[in-house]
Amino acid sequence: QVQLVESGGGSVQAGGSLRLSCDVSEYHFSSYCMGWFRQVPGKEREGVATISSRAGISYADSVKGRFTISSVVSVGYGKKILYLEMKSLKREDMALYYCGTSPGRCSPYVGRYFAYRDKGTQVTVST
Secondary structure, eight states, X not given: OOOEXXXXXXXXXXXXXXXXXXXXXXXXXXXXXXXXXEEOTTSOOEEEEEEETTTEEEEOGGGTTTEEEEEEEETTTTEEEEEEEEOSXXXXXXXXXXXXXXXXOOSTTOGGGOEEOSOOEEEEEEO
């Protein structure tokens, strides 16, 4: 079972930047689609961005031009690291951010096919 550990969340003023990281264990899962999703209390989890070698990169319309998803392979540690560079943060970006993996479907709009860890990392944006 793939292990996911998010980090990098924090508090920032509107217009600021943050970079989230997600350690994805089990190197052989590196062929999976990986993505970032977010959720605010009382609302459903929504997709932010996804990346895979086969499907490429996709962003939700709300973050296009401001967020960048990327990944690197750490062969020595047998894991993949997923990043989400967030710039020009808005109040509406404030949420609990999760990384997830999917063996097949790859899009921010098919979050139900992804596996997540329960914890996530909190992003708080103040005005």
